[in-house]
Amino acid sequence: MTVTHPAGFTAAGVAAGLKSTGAKDVALVVNHGPRFDSATVFTANRCKANPVLWSREVVKDGTVKAVFLNSGGANCYTGPEGFQTTHAVAERVAEHLGIGSIDVVVCSTGLIGLANSREDLLDGVDAVHAAQSTDGGAEAAEAIMTTDSVAKQVVVEGAGWTIGGMAKGAGMLAPALATMLVVITTDAVVSASDLDAALRAATRVSFDRLDSDGCMSTNDTVTVMASGASGITPPLADFTEALTQACSDLAMQLLKDAEGADHEIAITTLNAASEDEAVEVSRSVARSNLFKAAVFGQDPNWGRVLASIGTTQAAFDPADLDVAMNGVWVCRSSVPAEDPSKVDLSAREVSVTIDLKAGDARATVWTNDLTHAYVHENSAYSS
Amino acid sequence: MTVTHPAGFTAAGVAAGLKSTGAKDVALVVNHGPRFDSATVFTANRCKANPVLWSREVVKDGTVKAVFLNSGGANCYTGPEGFQTTHAVAERVAEHLGIGSIDVVVCSTGLIGLANSREDLLDGVDAVHAAQSTDGGAEAAEAIMTTDSVAKQVVVEGAGWTIGGMAKGAGMLAPALATMLVVITTDAVVSASDLDAALRAATRVSFDRLDSDGCMSTNDTVTVMASGASGITPPLADFTEALTQACSDLAMQLLKDAEGADHEIAITTLNAASEDEAVEVSRSVARSNLFKAAVFGQDPNWGRVLASIGTTQAAFDPADLDVAMNGVWVCRSSVPAEDPSKVDLSAREVSVTIDLKAGDARATVWTNDLTHAYVHENSAYSS
Structure with a gap:
């Protein structure tokens, strides 16, 4: 059908x-x-x-x-x-x-x-x-x-x-x-x-x-x-x-079904100045090999999220960013907040939420983690 | 000293x-x-x-x-x-x-x-x-x-x-x-x-x-x-x-000494319209996880090079790109040329040369391959 x-x-x-x-x-x-x-x-x-x-x-x-x-x-x-x-x-x-x-x-x-x-x-x-x-x-x-x-x-x-x-x-x-x-x-x-x-x-x-x-x-x-x-x-x-x-x-x-992935990661940016900027910020995190490898390792490494956000041109105050992983606000105003050990990354579905505090637009970009299997499949898939 | x-x-x-x-x-x-x-x-x-x-x-x-x-x-x-x-x-x-x-x-x-x-x-x-x-x-x-x-x-x-x-x-x-x-x-x-x-x-x-x-x-x-x-x-x-x-x-x-890397890859773009465009093209290849995983697998996958070039805004004719790996011109005018099996990727140093045929500027960007060890180090390095 x-x-x-x-x-x-x-x-x-x-x-x-x-x-x-x-x-x-x-x-x-x-x-x-x-x-x-x-x-x-x-x-x-x-x-x-x-x-x-x-x-x-x-x-x-x-x-x-x-x-x-x-x-x-x-x-x-x-x-x-x-x-x-x-x-x-x-x-x-x-x-x-x-x-x-x-x-x-x-x-x-x-x-x-x-x-x-x-x-x-x-x-x-x-x-x-x-x-x-x-x-x-x-x-x-x-x-x-x-x-x-x-x-x-x-x-x-x-x-x-x-x-x-x-x-x-x-x-x-x-x-x-x-x-x-x-x-x-x-x-x-x-x-x-x-x-x-x-x-x-x-x-x-x-x-x-x-x-x-x-x-x-x-x-x-x-x-x-x-x-x-x-x-x-x-x-x-x-x-x-x-x-x-x-x-x-x-x-x-x-x-x-992405090649070799262990996790599906939804990266949502809230309160952006525009939807385009929300997409830009979410996508920058989705493109961070360091962040994606951390998720594979079940490490709630929010510092790598902030480092990715910092590479964009979106409107935000670098000293006032909030980041949650699976609903735990591990970073408030760009400093450590809730205990990252509360973030359980053992399940396949992972959410990252970023609050830019710069407007009212939002967007979600989806990505996968970076795994040994990804490297294996893509190094073995012959040209 | x-x-x-x-x-x-x-x-x-x-x-x-x-x-x-x-x-x-x-x-x-x-x-x-x-x-x-x-x-x-x-x-x-x-x-x-x-x-x-x-x-x-x-x-x-x-x-x-x-x-x-x-x-x-x-x-x-x-x-x-x-x-x-x-x-x-x-x-x-x-x-x-x-x-x-x-x-x-x-x-x-x-x-x-x-x-x-x-x-x-x-x-x-x-x-x-x-x-x-x-x-x-x-x-x-x-x-x-x-x-x-x-x-x-x-x-x-x-x-x-x-x-x-x-x-x-x-x-x-x-x-x-x-x-x-x-x-x-x-x-x-x-x-x-x-x-x-x-x-x-x-x-x-x-x-x-x-x-x-x-x-x-x-x-x-x-x-x-x-x-x-x-x-x-x-x-x-x-x-x-x-x-x-x-x-x-x-x-x-x-x-x-890059974390977990097996290869150093020099990506040189020749005959670009400007040095900035040469850098843009070389960097797009340096950022391709698929290409970098292929080098780790010693696979001279020039198709992934062309696919990366195609994401840039540099001046070139998509039907007239040449690509060499370690000096072997595996792609001429965007179609297969010399036999890729002539490309030996067993040594650490790899060169990729791209001829855009659009000017006389050039630039080299250096990157590493994407390896199991990279994923391992960056999933294990605790936040």
């Missing part, structure tokens, strides 16, 4: 031989209409993979009829040959569906610099097209996994309409998305421009506020397609709220 | 009980003149430790007659009481030397949020003053070590004048300095304003281009004192060159 939960969609996931393990590695999600509205956001990385270079042309007119995804190779830094492979894949999908290739988004994930066999990919298109069905969502979600340990899926129910989604990503979760592929479907009637506004609002407070390891990928794509098959046009605010719920749910699934 | 190599200086390092191990933990460097010119740069962190808050007032008039340093406690986030401790230490040093406390720089390093016993520190002042001698430089260098495994010292010989220096720091080496205390002495005749210009020029291309783990400390201080005891006034360019050599030598010693 999931991406095939809303009416009007079929999907499938099959093995095309791109993964040496023989696991599923290609997926297809098809919108059968009656409407084909869509919106997409891509990685902000300037060095974009070939599927992103192709797909950003596809999405310009707000119409997307199918999304093809493969794991087992990112098709990034593979040059004009790699771009032609993406184009050939889109053409083959379009041919099967009787549509134009310019309505086919292509997403790839896996190793960078690796050119997959074009023939393998085209055979995969044939196979996944043949396999698609109205309950193929789970297999599609499985086929896009790389170092993910579990498939990520979500369903949100509206008033007579629904949203379904799937995601992959287990590292490089960083601002403006990162090694993250997300496909969201809905049977609500939503225009492309409304979808775009809703998607930007939803990603701004979900995927954009994940910062697992500060690294930004080259392939990230979040696409939403609306079939209109429910015949119902929800108020935009209702739809945006549901879409935000779906994106936040998927984002938390990504966070919890 | 080292800080006591130039004429006009005495120094000492003794144990004052601040370190639980009983190792040396307080140091004193005294300038006996005839001149007392000085220049200092501090951490850019807005959350500054008490010794920095004190010392930045001391250095304003360009006159410094003594530097007192302690390890075993950073006196950071310790509030007004901590500031008074720093002040009391400066007063005690001044009393012993018959000078004003406003000519005494104080530096502290160690745990944040920890208030050392003021009595212990004052006793330390008494002891270190009594111990000072014209060959106490090595003991002073030893007394400022924290997680450093070796003392860092340097001597540079000029034409009838010399420069000596000592440094500590083994983590949080980041832009604009980081957990780094450096004292440099010279017997050349150099005015305070010339010293300031020379020091800024020297640190800009040495300490400021170390980025061990992206974290910036709260206590960093680099002070240079000129006694004029040689009676020789070198050309400013000669002095600046020698000072740059001293700072670069100490910076490389810091890099090689």
Whole structure:
């Protein structure tokens, strides 16, 4: 189910031989209409993979009829040959569906610099097209996994309409998305421009506020397609709220499955002069290797929090900062307060709360701890 | 020797009980003149430790007659009481030397949020003053070590004048300095304003281009004192060159002793539109945990280099980037070139060269790999 939960969609996931393990590695999600509205956001990385270079042309007119995804190779830094492979894949999908290739988004994930066999990919298109069905969502979600340990899926129910989604990503979760592929479907009637506004609002407070390891990928794509098959046009605010719920749910699934992490850390900055400054402060802490290693060691090292805050340009008085960890205010007015030994960091979920006393804006950024397993996975994952 | 190599200086390092191990933990460097010119740069962190808050007032008039340093406690986030401790230490040093406390720089390093016993520190002042001698430089260098495994010292010989220096720091080496205390002495005749210009020029291309783990400390201080005891006034360019050599030598010693590191990585960006952009690009790679973990795993993962470059705003064509590792051009025009298996990453020294093809400026930033030992040390180092 999931991406095939809303009416009007079929999907499938099959093995095309791109993964040496023989696991599923290609997926297809098809919108059968009656409407084909869509919106997409891509990685902000300037060095974009070939599927992103192709797909950003596809999405310009707000119409997307199918999304093809493969794991087992990112098709990034593979040059004009790699771009032609993406184009050939889109053409083959379009041919099967009787549509134009310019309505086919292509997403790839896996190793960078690796050119997959074009023939393998085209055979995969044939196979996944043949396999698609109205309950193929789970297999599609499985086929896009790389170092993910579990498939990520979500369903949100509206008033007579629904949203379904799937995601992959287990590292490089960083601002403006990162090694993250997300496909969201809905049977609500939503225009492309409304979808775009809703998607930007939803990603701004979900995927954009994940910062697992500060690294930004080259392939990230979040696409939403609306079939209109429910015949119902929800108020935009209702739809945006549901879409935000779906994106936040998927984002938390990504966070919890981050490579090698022992803890999920929510860093909330309160009473900032602006939301942007609250994000800047929270993100600076999320990027501190020293702080993240301390959380791994279950050490409530609030000094490393203050040292990170001090690197930002946000409005605050350096002598009047409060910091809590798991609700214990270990620092008040920039000096030690409650006993840090009261902070129990044995559970996976950790909260850090920072009071800047400079305004009334707030924001939360989510990150993971820095662990031996993170170093191990990312030193062993061959280039 | 080292800080006591130039004429006009005495120094000492003794144990004052601040370190639980009983190792040396307080140091004193005294300038006996005839001149007392000085220049200092501090951490850019807005959350500054008490010794920095004190010392930045001391250095304003360009006159410094003594530097007192302690390890075993950073006196950071310790509030007004901590500031008074720093002040009391400066007063005690001044009393012993018959000078004003406003000519005494104080530096502290160690745990944040920890208030050392003021009595212990004052006793330390008494002891270190009594111990000072014209060959106490090595003991002073030893007394400022924290997680450093070796003392860092340097001597540079000029034409009838010399420069000596000592440094500590083994983590949080980041832009604009980081957990780094450096004292440099010279017997050349150099005015305070010339010293300031020379020091800024020297640190800009040495300490400021170390980025061990992206974290910036709260206590960093680099002070240079000129006694004029040689009676020789070198050309400013000669002095600046020698000072740059001293700072670069100490910076490389810091890099090689970085906590838990297996590799020293020099990231050089060539043909940038400006030196600032070359630094920005090199630093973005130095900050990539994924790239640094790959080097630890001896994996020449140039895709992670390109992905980092893509996060910057520097001028370049994303489709026309060249990257070499240890001289092997593994990427040309953003596609695979020479065989990455030719890159041998078994030695500690690694070079990454990036050709932006956008101008004629260049810069090198130095970093370390991300290792199990880094995570271990920084998760175990208690708050």
